[in-house]
Amino acid sequence: MSDQPHGGGRARLYGSAPQVAEALRNAGFTVLDGDGPAELHCVPLLGEVGDGVPAIPRERLLAALAAARRDGAERFVLVTDAAPFVQPEADPDRAAALAADTAWWRWLAARAATRGVPVNTVRVGHAPFLGHRLDAAAAEALARHQLVRRPVEPADLVAALRLLSGVGGGYLAGETVPLDGGLDAVYIPPVSALGGQSQPTAPAGPPAPPSTGPVLVAGASSGIGAATALRLAAEGAETVLVARRAEPLRRIAAEAEELGAVAHVLPADLSDPAVVPRLLDEAHELTGGIERLCYTAGVLRLDRPRVPADSAEARELMMRTNVASFAAMCENLVARWIDRGIPGVIASVSSVTAHSAPLSHCHSYGATKAAVAQYTRMLATTVARYGIRANVVRPGIIRTPMAGTADDSYQQAWLERVPLGRVGEPAEVGALLCALLGPDAAYLTGTHLLVDGGLHLGPIPPLRAGQRAPLAAVPSAAG
The missing domain is CATH 3.40.50.720 (NAD(P)-binding Rossmann-like Domain)
Incomplete structure (x- = not known):
């Protein structure tokens, strides 16, 4: 199966x-x-x-x-x-x-x-x-x-x-x-931030058919983004692949084309939100119009409490890449979709650090991922009336270059808290994102799914590299 x-x-x-x-x-x-x-x-x-x-x-x-x-x-x-x-x-x-x-x-x-x-x-x-x-x-x-x-x-x-x-x-x-x-999403009608006016959540009449058009995959050069791009290609979707490094994007595009799909490469540094309007203009020109967005781009930098200047610089980088560029893409695309009557779809990638604190020195990263999750869900309530959907996934430890920066002792300590007892695979998260982007998920919006192997089922003590966690939170395999 x-x-x-x-x-x-x-x-x-x-x-x-x-x-x-x-x-x-x-x-x-x-x-x-x-x-x-x-x-x-x-x-x-x-x-x-x-x-x-x-x-x-x-x-x-x-x-x-x-x-x-x-x-x-x-x-x-x-x-x-x-x-x-x-x-x-x-x-x-x-x-x-x-x-x-x-x-x-x-x-x-x-x-x-x-x-x-x-x-x-x-x-x-x-x-x-x-x-x-x-x-x-x-x-x-x-x-x-x-x-x-x-x-x-x-x-x-x-x-x-x-x-x-x-x-x-x-x-x-x-x-x-x-x-x-x-x-x-716990939407409370008819509350609106726009002058107290009542804002319907959805249009009257039958909904428009879900979008199945071109997908922009941000962060497509490796990890979850690359896996998502290849999964989309296997399903026949036309994609625009965006990341800072051009050569890995070209390799992913070549693999997508071997699967019979059309894949465009647009290198861009998403640490600068100002590049987003030009980037999207190029993406629309290449495809005739982006109809779906999958934002997997993200950076992780450790906070250093004893070096405030380093922490501030790292936090600014993460806020720009993880949050500001994502928001800029959403706002630009949503405006276009509303003007053209396109029932677009957005899928974003947050993290378990958005709602828990499983590791130290990552409080700024966790804050950016919490922002991504809440932005996505609140956006869903705002744009539902236009037939636009938005969902978010929150991965735990996944076999990606970012997770590979943790040493073996830390990864082992983390895995001792995961009931499934293994690291997640990028292909699993990519397949889930593709499902959320697809027409079959037309009834899902404002949803957040935890892709963490069951980590959320037990209390999560803060862990440090080399510190092993007890197994008291979940029954052991022998129990």
């Missing part, structure tokens, strides 16, 4: 859920009726939430996970329509049960990952095809909070299953794909 670009193989479904079975088949799986090994094990928990009682049947899930381990399954997916929160007026016992379920599920995901089975969730919002029913007033109230104003459709579930079962889901563990039309 892991060799397939969009899932495929055999799937075992626990329980009767014909709509989920159909989605698995449409995702390329053969759904097994009887015994036999399967690469994907899928547990549907739909319409099983009751007041005051736990929503998760724990024994059933443990039995399914045990079967997945016996099969040597590559992935385990929970499909649920249980809300991630309770209303303030709800029974407090139900709220407590939900909190307990959430903690138990995180424990199970960490435990499964240490045994080589990534466990992830598809959380389905309002989906009439699953039997969900809302009256007109409730449907209108829900839509006001959505960035993509429509119910979940069968194709959205198919896309989520493909994402989690394909290469792009290989380093996800304990993560949730929210099929809720952007509710995960």
